[in-house]
Amino acid sequence: MKKIYLDYAATTPVDPLVAKAMASYFSEKFGNTMSLHSFGQEAKMALEESREIVADLIFAKPSEITFTSSATESNNLALKGVAMANKHLGKHIIISAIEHPCVLESANWLKKQGFDVTKIGVDKYGMVSPENIKKTIKEDTILVSIIHGSNEIGTIEPIAEIGKICREKGVLFHTDASQSLGKIPIDVNKMNIDLLTASSHKMYGPKGAALLFVKEGVKIEPILHGGGQENGLRSSTVNIPAIVGFAKACEIAKKEMSGEAKRLAKLRDKLIKGVLKIQGAHLNGHPKIRLPNNANFSFDFIEGESLIIQLDLHGVACSTGSACSSAKLEPSHVLLATGMKHEQAHGSLRVSLGKWTKESDINYLLKILPKIIKQLRKISPYGKK
């Protein structure tokens, strides 16, 4: 059976060019960046070259890039690091209700340490209102953290506007750009961003590398203490192969991004148009302002896990915000934050496209999906209409 991967928001395959760039850094150029000998210096050079390439993609200075192991680590470092370094200025932190769990849980942990956390709601499209942020910022607010592109519903938040407000109010602004880097342009200066998280494996790089951009002058405490790598902000032996791969992925993204975004948006719109022909199908997230590769739907009267497994049995890999697919047995907090009812959140389907998605893949999905939904509704007590 032909297999079609439409879950690029979960992770992406490593681009063969990336794998090739990494290859010599395992057994040949294996040095530790902290070593003074030639092996170490070779690794150090690769690290600093990678830092330049990665910085270039977001218009940052290389010295403003800290490499970490994952977006989860970067987000933990951003929230906890800023909170710890700035607690003398205030204890209030603002996040949105649709953040990734690693931001939500970091904020929850900070709450336990005595910080005051406000979770800003979103509209029915999952959009955060900059006005709302403005109203919520208090005297003792030290950090605002808002996701750039939603990992679930694809909505792109008004980051530049929110950043401007934070700048005016003298509050630090962090954005989780794990889903958006390499897909849509990011300029940390124009968008008034103080801290930014991005991840390698969401953009055809390997797992195990991510970054935290920290604007020059922003005070932040490390959460990993040790040998003082990454300018003391992230002690750990540096994962050179992964970082070299991440840099290569950024280099490729810089070249391919604009063309690829147009191509994917066209396929995405074809998919959305086709799926919405199915009775009882709804689009989740913003109809226009969304990541070029993300489509998210809800289907009345059926449950997402059943849908995902049926699609998988037909060779198509997608994901769902249904409770039954999660370890917690609760539907997606993102869908619920948009005001969606539980039963509709249970019937959600996320389709995320990528570099190797072809029009024929979308056509195949559009062919099998109505049949699968019909079959599941036949079994459902609610599906008879």
Next chain:
Amino acid sequence: MEKNNTCAGIYTKKVIETFKNPHNYGKIKNADGIGKVGNIVCGDVMWLYIKVAKNKKKEDFIKDVKFETFGCVAAISTSSMITDLVKGKTIKEALKITKDNIVESLGGLPKIKYHCSVLAIDALAEAIFDYLKKNKMPIPKELEDRHKKAKRERGILEKRYKNRAE
């Protein structure tokens, strides 16, 4: 536990086969008993219909059984499995079926999905309760208790589904 090499890897082959080709789904018109249960935590809803007749020994037995389920793979396969397990059984025998019987018949279920097998036996108990009550027949104490519990859970669920857009 035998694993299937797909993203359905958490389920046994038997669960996936049952999910792909569920038995006895749909409604029974003029059913003798209907059991409607829902598990609010997972969002699974299961309706079970039974048709009862007398066997040669003049005992009540389940002549036909059908289900309708809104739920995950585990909910759909446990629904199908319970219909297979009770079809042709006397009421007495049917009430002896446990969640473990269902889980075993499916070759196992992930722990987090065990509640789906509970849902299936609850649906059956409710359908039998409904039949006994309609026909003013004596209801065993244990069944009465199970009914009370299911009723409580249904109350919570109905509140949630009241505003359902249909």
